[in-house]
Amino acid sequence: MERLTRRASNERSARDSGAKHSFAKVAYAFALPYLLFLAAFGIGPAVFGAALSLFKTTGSNRDFIGIANYIKVLGDFRFVPAWTNVLTYLLIWLPLMTVGVVAISLLLHVRLGRVSTLMRMIYYLPGAIAGSASVLVWLFMLSPDVSPFGPALNAIGISDLYQVIRPANFAWLFAVIVFTTSAGGWIVIMHGGLQSIPTELIEAAAIDGATERQIAQYVKLPLIRRYVIYMFMLSVAGGIQIFVEPTMLNQVGSASSGGSLSPWWSVNQLGFTYAFQQADFGGASALSMELLVVSLLLALVVVFRTGFFDVAELDR
Amino acid sequence: MAGRLSRRSVWSRARRPHVRLPGFASIARVIVLAALAVYWGLPLLWLVLAPSKTNYQLSNGPPISFGAVGQLYDTIRHLFGYNHGEVAQWLLNTAFYTLSTLLIAVTCSLLAGYAFALFKFRGRRLFLFLTLVAMVLPDTAMILPVFLEMKTVGLINTALSVILPSAFFPFGVYLAYVYYATSMSREVFDAARVDGCSEVQLFLRIAFPLSLPLVGLVGFFNFVGTWNSYFLPYVMLADDAKYNLPVGIGALASGAGVFRAGPVLTDILRPEIALAALVTVLPILVIFLVSQRTLVRGILAGATKG
Numbered sequence: 001m002e003r004l005t006r007r008a009s010n011e012r013s014a015r016d017s018g019a020k021h022s023f024a025k026v027a028y029a030f031a032l033p034y035l036l037f038l039a040a041f042g043i044g045p046a047v048f049g050a051a052l053s054l055f056k057t058t059g060s061n062r063d064f065i066g067i068a069n070y071i072k073v074l075g076d077f078r079f080v081p082a083w084t085n086v087l088t089y090l091l092i093w094l095p096l097m098t099v100g101v102v103a104i105s106l107l108l109h110v111r112l113g114r115v116s117t118l119m120r121m122i123y124y125l126p127g128a129i130a131g132s133a134s135v136l137v138w139l140f141m142l143s144p145d146v147s148p149f150g151p152a153l154n155a156i157g158i159s160d161l162y163q164v165i166r167p168a169n170f171a172w173l174f175a176v177i178v179f180t181t182s183a184g185g186w187i188v189i190m191h192g193g194l195q196s197i198p199t200e201l202i203e204a205a206a207i208d209g210a211t212e213r214q215i216a217q218y219v220k221l222p223l224i225r226r227y228v229i230y231m232f233m234l235s236v237a238g239g240i241q242i243f244v245e246p247t248m249l250n251q252v253g254s255a256s257s258g259g260s261l262s263p264w265w266s267v268n269q270l271g272f273t274y275a276f277q278q279a280d281f282g283g284a285s286a287l288s289m290e291l292l293v294v295s296l297l298l299a300l301v302v303v304f305r306t307g308f309f310d311v312a313e314l315d316r
Numbered sequence: 317m318a319g320r321l322s323r324r325s326v327w328s329r330a331r332r333p334h335v336r337l338p339g340f341a342s343i344a345r346v347i348v349l350a351a352l353a354v355y356w357g358l359p360l361l362w363l364v365l366a367p368s369k370t371n372y373q374l375s376n377g378p379p380i381s382f383g384a385v386g387q388l389y390d391t392i393r394h395l396f397g398y399n400h401g402e403v404a405q406w407l408l409n410t411a412f413y414t415l416s417t418l419l420i421a422v423t424c425s426l427l428a429g430y431a432f433a434l435f436k437f438r439g440r441r442l443f444l445f446l447t448l449v450a451m452v453l454p455d456t457a458m459i460l461p462v463f464l465e466m467k468t469v470g471l472i473n474t475a476l477s478v479i480l481p482s483a484f485f486p487f488g489v490y491l492a493y494v495y496y497a498t499s500m501s502r503e504v505f506d507a508a509r510v511d512g513c514s515e516v517q518l519f520l521r522i523a524f525p526l527s528l529p530l531v532g533l534v535g536f537f538n539f540v541g542t543w544n545s546y547f548l549p550y551v552m553l554a555d556d557a558k559y560n561l562p563v564g565i566g567a568l569a570s571g572a573g574v575f576r577a578g579p580v581l582t583d584i585l586r587p588e589i590a591l592a593a594l595v596t597v598l599p600i601l602v603i604f605l606v607s608q609r610t611l612v613r614g615i616l617a618g619a620t621k622g
Contacts, residue, residue, distance in 0.1 A: 026515040027435035034428035041484035049461030128600040130544040148379035241456040299452040
């Protein structure tokens with residue numbers, strides 16, 4: 001049977017090979033608009049940024065200086081603190097995300113029905129309050145006189161917004177803000193992953209006497225492992241880029257003394273400062289490239305090693 | 317077998333495993349879930365109610381309460397009167413940027429996804445690979461280099477500087493690729509070709525009318541991403557009249573000094589700021605609520621990006 005169909009398709013492709021040529025042209029025409037964008041905003045910036053990071057731009061002069069920008073940036077007094085801040089943020093946020101999202105997803109999945117569906121929707125809605133608006137909402141939520149969580153804040157000794165929005169607390173603050181916004185979406189995705197587990201496996205385990213916790217630990221968790229890894233990798237790649245939250249907070253809030261908070265708390269903010277405050281595009285590019293390389297490596301791992309993007313199986 | 321991607325396995329109702337929780341654990345579970353719902357739901361509820369109160373009422377009354385319709389009207393008036401109606405301008409800008417981006421992104425994504433799915437041509441694998449990588453990379457990764465690119469071509473501080481980069485939407489191409497690869501029937505196309513249909517007609521008359529769920533999905537993700545974008549417009553736009561809402565409300569809150577220790581502008585107080593945040597998120601919120609079911613289905617059907 002297979003040989004018959006293979007021969008038929010060979011004949012067909014032989015017949016079509018003349019037509020295939022014109023197919024290819026049409027395909028390029030269809031894909032061209034997107035490919036232009038890919039070149040301009042996908043590959044272009046990476047190449048342009050990498051190139052620019054090797055030059056020193058003063059006025060309209062451009063001098064090739066090799067890796068001098070990277071060395072200069074490394075020696076900047078703000079460089080190490082910026083990376084430290086970002087890594088601290090990740091150290092708090094990643095476990096919070098991973099454990100939080102997985103635990104909540106498993107808890108929801110124990111019993112499916114209208115309650116769990118409703119809960120999932122409620123957890124997902126704050127995702128609409130993204131970026132700058134969410135910082136504003138959080139500033140309200142952390143002001144004990146205004147916030148519905150006021151009593152809880154008072155109970156842990158916070159009587160004033162300015163006790164919270166100190167640079168020392170930023171890593172925690174951003175971790176909580178970003179978790180609140182992004183957890184809902186990941187919970188929906190985890191739900192998809194859990195739903196793809198054959199119910200026979202779960203039922204078999206239940207029949208064998210496994211408790212719900214054991215089922216979660218030994219059946220469900222291993223089978224959603226790649227979703228968790230995927231979430232983890234994407235979170236790292238996105239997390240090191242953090243910009244909106246610290247910038248917003250710096251712009252909108254202040255220290256209780258009235259001074260500014262931290263214009264170069266994160267690496268991206270530092271790059272922004274280089275580009276716009278110091279007109280040092282070489283330095284800004286160097287910082288961007290550092291972030292890009294890390295994110296790119298993670299992206300490659302996700303694309304090749306998680307098995308989510310198995311395009312081969314879609315090809316015919 | 318297309319496995320996980322087959323319509324039946326995704327669309328069919330989940331069969332519920334018959335697992336029982338002991339009574340105590342079941343109650344504990346509901347309590348935890350409800351507490352989480354309060355954590356996530358309360359801020360939203362507060363945000364919707366806050367503009368209806370005065371600044372005094374915000375800090376001296378129950379947080380979850382409705383103020384007065386008249387007060388709501390005043391808040392709206394203050395906010396939209398700020399700086400000669402600048403907030404309305406920001407709203408229009410955001411709508412304009414987002415819809416323009418949407419149009420371009422959906423068109424390019426559908427066409428490219430269609431090409432990748434149904435044709436074989438040189439470089440296809442490479443382009444797909446680049447698309448995947450670009451899709452997984454966070455958007456913020458290239459904003460500074462894109463800014464420098466735009467500066468070089470003199471497009472800084474224009475609408476295009478915000479629209480064009482956002483119209484690059486590899487995730488949309490991926491969605492379209494998966495959709496067309498798994499749901500288009502070769503036979504129908506071959507038959508139409510035999511009848512003398514050109515490729516363009518094929519796409520317009522057969523493929524596109526069947527793509528409406530795809531348009532909805534790609535449109536949704538692109539719309540939400542662009543509407544909320546902050547970093548890109550922050551970097552590209554110098555004139556505050558050109559700001560979109562996310563950037564604008566930051567400037568507003570900063571100028572009003574509402575979260576700063578010190579003197580404040582008289583007209584824009586906390587209810588107005590809350591309203592500004594609400595106006596910014598309302599369209600997205602509405603879309604989220606309205607499209608819940610289709611959205612969840614779409615996310616599960618192969619969109620594994622958060």
